[in-house]
Amino acid sequence: MPWDFDREGPIYLQLVAHIERSILSGEFPPGERCPSVRELACIAAVNPNTMQKALQELERMGLVVNNRTSGRTITDDEQLLANTKKELAIEQLQTFVAAMKGLGYTKEDCKTFIMKELN
Amino acid sequence: MPWDFDREGPIYLQLVAHIERSILSGEFPPGERCPSVRELACIAAVNPNTMQKALQELERMGLVVNNRTSGRTITDDEQLLANTKKELAIEQLQTFVAAMKGLGYTKEDCKTFIMKELN
Amino acid sequence: MPWDFDREGPIYLQLVAHIERSILSGEFPPGERCPSVRELACIAAVNPNTMQKALQELERMGLVVNNRTSGRTITDDEQLLANTKKELAIEQLQTFVAAMKGLGYTKEDCKTFIMKELN
Amino acid sequence: MPWDFDREGPIYLQLVAHIERSILSGEFPPGERCPSVRELACIAAVNPNTMQKALQELERMGLVVNNRTSGRTITDDEQLLANTKKELAIEQLQTFVAAMKGLGYTKEDCKTFIMKELN
DNA sequence: GTGGTCTAGACCACA
DNA sequence: GTGGTCTAGACCACA
Numbered sequence: 001m002p003w004d005f006d007r008e009g010p011i012y013l014q015l016v017a018h019i020e021r022s023i024l025s026g027e028f029p030p031g032e033r034c035p036s037v038r039e040l041a042c043i044a045a046v047n048p049n050t051m052q053k054a055l056q057e058l059e060r061m062g063l064v065v066n067n068r069t070s071g072r073t074i075t076d077d078e079q080l081l082a083n084t085k086k087e088l089a090i091e092q093l094q095t096f097v098a099a100m101k102g103l104g105y106t107k108e109d110c111k112t113f114i115m116k117e118l119n
Numbered sequence: 120m121p122w123d124f125d126r127e128g129p130i131y132l133q134l135v136a137h138i139e140r141s142i143l144s145g146e147f148p149p150g151e152r153c154p155s156v157r158e159l160a161c162i163a164a165v166n167p168n169t170m171q172k173a174l175q176e177l178e179r180m181g182l183v184v185n186n187r188t189s190g191r192t193i194t195d196d197e198q199l200l201a202n203t204k205k206e207l208a209i210e211q212l213q214t215f216v217a218a219m220k221g222l223g224y225t226k227e228d229c230k231t232f233i234m235k236e237l238n
Numbered sequence: 239m240p241w242d243f244d245r246e247g248p249i250y251l252q253l254v255a256h257i258e259r260s261i262l263s264g265e266f267p268p269g270e271r272c273p274s275v276r277e278l279a280c281i282a283a284v285n286p287n288t289m290q291k292a293l294q295e296l297e298r299m300g301l302v303v304n305n306r307t308s309g310r311t312i313t314d315d316e317q318l319l320a321n322t323k324k325e326l327a328i329e330q331l332q333t334f335v336a337a338m339k340g341l342g343y344t345k346e347d348c349k350t351f352i353m354k355e356l357n
Numbered sequence: 358m359p360w361d362f363d364r365e366g367p368i369y370l371q372l373v374a375h376i377e378r379s380i381l382s383g384e385f386p387p388g389e390r391c392p393s394v395r396e397l398a399c400i401a402a403v404n405p406n407t408m409q410k411a412l413q414e415l416e417r418m419g420l421v422v423n424n425r426t427s428g429r430t431i432t433d434d435e436q437l438l439a440n441t442k443k444e445l446a447i448e449q450l451q452t453f454v455a456a457m458k459g460l461g462y463t464k465e466d467c468k469t470f471i472m473k474e475l476n
Numbered sequence: 477g478t479g480g481t482c483t484a485g486a487c488c489a490c491a
Numbered sequence: 492g493t494g495g496t497c498t499a500g501a502c503c504a505c506a
Contacts, residue, residue, distance in 0.1 A: 010497090011497075021221060021222075024222055025223060026223065036477085036479080037479065046498090047499070049497075050496080050497060053496090056480095068506095069477085069478045069479065069506060070477095070478065070479095070505095071479080072478095072479085085222055085223070089219060089232060090236060092218045092222075093232070095215070096211055096212070096214070097237070100211060102144055103143050103144060103204055103208055104143065111233065111234070113208060113212070114212065114230065117208075118212065118216070118226055118229065119226075248481060248482090249482075250481075250482085259460070263459055274492085275493085275495095276494095285484070286483095286484095287482075287484085288481080288482060288483080290494080290495075291482095293494090304494075306489095306490075306491095306493075306494065307489080307490045307491060307492085307494065308493065309492090309493055310494085323461070326460055327470060327474075330453055331453070331474055333453070334449055334452070334453040338449060340378060340382055341445055342382060342442070349472070351450070352468065353468070356450065356454070357464075
């Protein structure tokens with residue numbers, strides 16, 4: 001199943017986001033081998049060059065480690081993984097609060113709404 | 120500025136959602152006159168037929184009232200507006216919780232996370 | 239005059255080094271407009287994509303600033319320029335000392351040699 | 358491990374420079390027997406004729422002495438060795454100063470830079 | 477097999 | 492015009 005992309009934003013960044021989530025959700029477990037550029041490109045149905053760019057960005061972020069000719073592995077840096085997860089969570093929260101604000105809810109309204117509705 | 124649409128889902132439903140939010144956010148105030156099909160179609164840069172279908176759906180939902188020859192008005196049924204707003208808010212909350220679940224958060228985690236991060 | 243490249247090391251990194259030196263030597267003055275990707279690619283006789291990669295690296299280093307659709311400029315951050323210049327100088331010094339070591343000179347020998355021969 | 362050569366300059370001159378450094382660094386000690394043309398050609402992975410030409414040049418420089426039928430020896434002329442070493446050192450220094458000049462350093466700057474950075 | 481580089485060329489947004 | 496992205500495909504080093 002090829003991944004699907006928005007019209008907005010470069011595909012390689014959408015790949016980064018997608019793989020990032022796959023790592024944090026445990027689909028690509030910490031310390032395990034990361035599928036090769038070619039494999040991932042095939043799965044996502046994009047050009048290997050595009051996938052390469054995405055993986056190099058993930059390296060730069062530290063989520064993926066390059067072992068040269070023996071492929072890449074997912075980082076096992078628990079601290080980094082925790083921080084990244086928290087960042088993404090905050091992003092989600094901000095999106096949610098923004099949407100709620102569009103409905104006329106203040107931050108306080110959000111809190112009380114959540115406490116009442118989330119069970 | 121013409122509105123923008125996803126690839127997914129019929130455009131008329133996206134129009135419904137858009138106008139619904141405009142009403143709930145107060146951009147189209149309760150009891151006021153609703154712009155004509157032609158006006159709205161022009162603003163949104165869609166075919167008047169598509170906008171017509173959207174407005175009929177909004178009528179069905181009760182958010183818009185048809186006065187026959189004298190155009191449409193936004194409902195002033197505060198109860199309905201409040202319910203609709205709440206429904207949309209719950210939808211947003213579910214989207215948020217689903218995203219958080221994808222990051223490994225439980226509902227309880229969400230609560231404590233929000234209490235800590237939302238200030 | 240197309241630039242010339244070693245067999246060793248990616249061309250794009252050699253481009254980075256070349257442009258870096260051009261900036262530090264004042265050939266591309268601080269604050270001035272940087273030639274466009276296409277211009278530079280033409281001058282250096284490389285593919286625009288390769289030059290693009292080099293310029294993006296120079297951006298990352300902060301030596302070049304991206305102004306989106308209105309081209310790039312050389313940084314005017316004097317501090318950064320001074321630091322970069324010093325780094326390159328230290329690199330040169332290390333190369334020199336290594337070569338001297340191969341001739342049997344110690345660091346101290348180097349110092350006295352320089353004091354005597356450099357005038 | 359075969360020696361490696363630049364694209365620039367005849368290979369036999371690169372061989373001369375390489376063996377010259379080997380002598381000055383003590384790898385081929387003064388007064389000792391010099392490996393035969395065939396041995397050296399094999400080690401360097403070049404044609405014996407090319408190595409022959411290199412050794413003749415080293416003879417001309419006096420660094421290597423030809424004993425006719427009993428092979429060659431490294432010179433034991435300490436004065437010559439010292440002079441040659443100094444020449445090479447001066448060459449290195451000039452290369453270094455030229456590189457520093459390209460970064461905007463004067464000879465004086467070089468001196469103070471070295472005094473500060475070399476420790 | 478792995479990752480990486482480079483080219484050629486199309487196409488996009490922005491203004 | 493500017494920078495940026497993407498594809499297709501060749502080729503390289505490493506082991």
